[in-house]
Amino acid sequence: MASEFDLIARYFTRAAPAGLLGVGDDCALFPVPPGEQVATSTDLLLEGRHFFPDVDPKALGHKALAVNLSDLAAMGARPVGCVLGLALPRLDEPWLAAFADGFHALADAHGCPLIGGDTTRSAHDLAISVTVFGAVAPGQALRRDGARPGDDVWVSGELGAADVAYRLLDGQYPADPALLAATRDALEWPQPQVALGLALRGIAHSAIDISDGLLQDLGHILAASRVGASLHYERIPVAAALASMDEAPLRRAVLGGGDVYQLCFTAPASRREAVLAAARSAGARAARIGEIRQQAGLDVQDGQGRTLADLPAGFDHFPAA
Amino acid sequence: MASEFDLIARYFTRAAPAGLLGVGDDCALFPVPPGEQVATSTDLLLEGRHFFPDVDPKALGHKALAVNLSDLAAMGARPVGCVLGLALPRLDEPWLAAFADGFHALADAHGCPLIGGDTTRSAHDLAISVTVFGAVAPGQALRRDGARPGDDVWVSGELGAADVAYRLLDGQYPADPALLAATRDALEWPQPQVALGLALRGIAHSAIDISDGLLQDLGHILAASRVGASLHYERIPVAAALASMDEAPLRRAVLGGGDVYQLCFTAPASRREAVLAAARSAGARAARIGEIRQQAGLDVQDGQGRTLADLPAGFDHFPAA
Structure with a gap:
């Protein structure tokens, strides 16, 4: 049976793009253009909470990265790279291959290579953590606090x-x-x-x-x-x-x-x-x-200028009991 | 009961250091000194796998960051900041307060402020993902591939x-x-x-x-x-x-x-x-x-120049069955 390290190598290691040090050292390294800052976002996705256990693993690989790229999009940042943490309840190679396919395809489409990661075994559920990095000039970032009347x-x-x-x-x-x-x-x-x-x-x-x-x-x-x-x-x-x-x-x-x-x-x-x-x-x-x-x-x-009542509440991971 | 957003605000949001945009936007932003690269490492820690369920939460907060700072250390990188993902099986405020205490104390000691995160509810186990960022001049990074005979x-x-x-x-x-x-x-x-x-x-x-x-x-x-x-x-x-x-x-x-x-x-x-x-x-x-x-x-x-037999094998998260 393949060891953890073989697995990582097989599905997630690719030749790092020029200038980047990818999977296989204590840290991944990536450059940032002069005058730009790093924008970063992290998400932790859990089976049964953020996705159904039987979801297509290729779609799941896509979505795990997509939700993080979406945070870069909302900031006006250009994707630079990402890291992935995977906690797997079992060793399922076809599942891993499909997950990696979906992940890499979206990473390629956005120039956001996977440059580091951590794979471990979980007792119960599948957990996926993705952290993305982008670059943006400080004054150009789209923030939440800039809306003005008008x-x-x-x-x-x-x-x-x-x-x-x-x-x-x-x-x-x-x-x-x-x-x-x-x-x-x-x-x-x-x-x-x-x-x-x-x-x-x-x-x-x-x-x-x-x-x-x-x-x-x-x-x-x-x-x-x-x-x-x-x-x-x-x-x-x-x-x-x-x-x-x-x-x-x-x-x-x-x-x-x-x-x-x-x-x-x-x-x-x-x-x-x-x-x-x-x-x-x-x-x-x-x-x-x-x-x-x-x-x-x-x-x-509404179309007649009447204010709608009973607006839906937002999503809360810890709703009041 | 506090909402997810209140919780994050109470225990993990601090005033971001000058030049950094911290918790509270789609992305956190941080600068990198001219001529330096970003070094990054991510770890996913799971209850029952990486720590005991009854571990002191303050020690756990410390260790979750420590294992990532250790990767920056091994690279010769100076810490810049970190992000945290937490999947909690229940809402336990004293636990959260102690975890945050341990995490922030080590972050402060190493100039590595928490600048972003994601909190969610898990079905079973506690899961912690930490990603750290450091800065290092490209030619100065300590890598794994530089050892030479002699x-x-x-x-x-x-x-x-x-x-x-x-x-x-x-x-x-x-x-x-x-x-x-x-x-x-x-x-x-x-x-x-x-x-x-x-x-x-x-x-x-x-x-x-x-x-x-x-x-x-x-x-x-x-x-x-x-x-x-x-x-x-x-x-x-x-x-x-x-x-x-x-x-x-x-x-x-x-x-x-x-x-x-x-x-x-x-x-x-x-x-x-x-x-x-x-x-x-x-x-x-x-x-x-x-x-x-x-x-x-x-x-x-050994001390007599004899080669030791039966060396211990390394740790493997997916040992052969």
């Missing part, structure tokens, strides 16, 4: 599909193979908006990626920037697959659904054309869904 | 105590409160040799930290450098507390015991005085325990 609120992509796929797979909704087929990729193969984040530098005042739900994540921008916002529900782009859903679960998916990995950002009203041009250049879609205001709070209005 | 092999500190403490706590050895008291700090409060690693830049040809056992970790240097080595058993510094142990378990502890977090390094024979001066300047002890040779392999000789 900014528009924007969102990239379409919302809602990942939440619906999750609830279908979790058995919260009755089985609907057609709906699952139309929404599953949004949940399992999220595409981090790295190009859009880079294109928005110098244009957006603030940005965040939507991991816990639009309202909750926008709420982080509002709190950090000490401002409030009004959103217009009918302007929020909704995945076409959800057209036939009832209004209540649809709203919950659009406003509260997590695992989206699109960007929510703010930019001055004077830069609307620049935002749209940035989105086009990144091959992304951007929709203007609301306004930042001085007064604290966050409300959502 | 180098001395050196080790810092004393070996053996952590292994004995582990086996006592694990019930592999009969209870011996005096021996446990004398060895437990080595296991639970390892001191990463950061100052020694920095002092050895420009002197040592190669270095590694001893996490899996002297023979196994030196073996990584030998493999990466394509050389062999002879060690002299009687020259290896052994913790005084182990003086009364039987020879077989003592050898296993000294040669095969993991969790040491001292440095094993090689340096040319012409630099012996420089090594000793570096160790003195770092407040560390360094012992010359062997030589690097051209011929592959690793042997250990």
